[in-house]
Amino acid sequence: MPVDMELHVVASLLRRGRTLDQLSTGLTLLGVLFGLLQLLLITPTAPFLILSAWLIILGLWQKYWALRVAFDADLFTLMARDADALSDRTQALDQALQNLDLQPANRAGRPWTERQRGGLKLLRKQAVLLVAQVLPPLAVILASPWLPLAG
Template sequence: MPADMQLQVVASLLRRGRSLDQLSTGLTLLGVLFGLAQLLMVSITPICLLLSLWMIVLGLLQKYWALRVAFDADLFALMAKDIERTGELDQTLQTLGLQPANRASRPWTERRRGALKLLRKQAYLLGAQVLLTLAVILASPWLPFAG
């Protein structure tokens, strides 16, 4: 597979991070609502409040990785059009302080591996957020009265 096609495929994969980010944003807002509900209830359940806080923290961390993944998706799509401009890209990233000088001139296989690793980190944080959401629901004091 030509290098430009590989970069295009990686860019397409990285753009899927947007869907992960949207789901995480919803779960983060749900964590905020759960936390506020706990604070407004007569009896505060500390475990639910703590789990809600962790949902929010994981959501914010996931948001950071989502921004990095989206940035990489744009760069990979741009470079797929003209891979000969890799030196220019490295110089620009260094000038903006986004890449140390020792990371320049890396092969694209290493760059692809690093970008996909960021996407996996984003997915792992979303998975942890989903598990925490389930834990909040199961630990909620109103669950026995739901049915």
């Protein structure tokens, strides 16, 4: 597969991180709302406050990875536009990242296959955090005693 097509494919995959981030943002806001309701309207119970804290903390952690994934998606898109000058653009990108203290000097000049694996690894971390954020509320819903009465 030509390098420019690989860069486009990786950029497209990394852009899917936005969807993961939107779902996580909704769950984080749900955690904030649920936590506030526990504190303001209902007698707070430790398990539900812990669940709220879990949703909020994992949501913020996922947001960090989402920002990194979005940044990489933009960089891959930019680099894929002119694959003929990829070598020159890679050097310019590495220099810019070093000037902004976003990349150590010893990481410059890495092959694009390694950079692609790194970007996709960030996306997997983001997805794992989303799954970790979804599972506890799902378990609470499925274990709830009122569930058999609902249907």
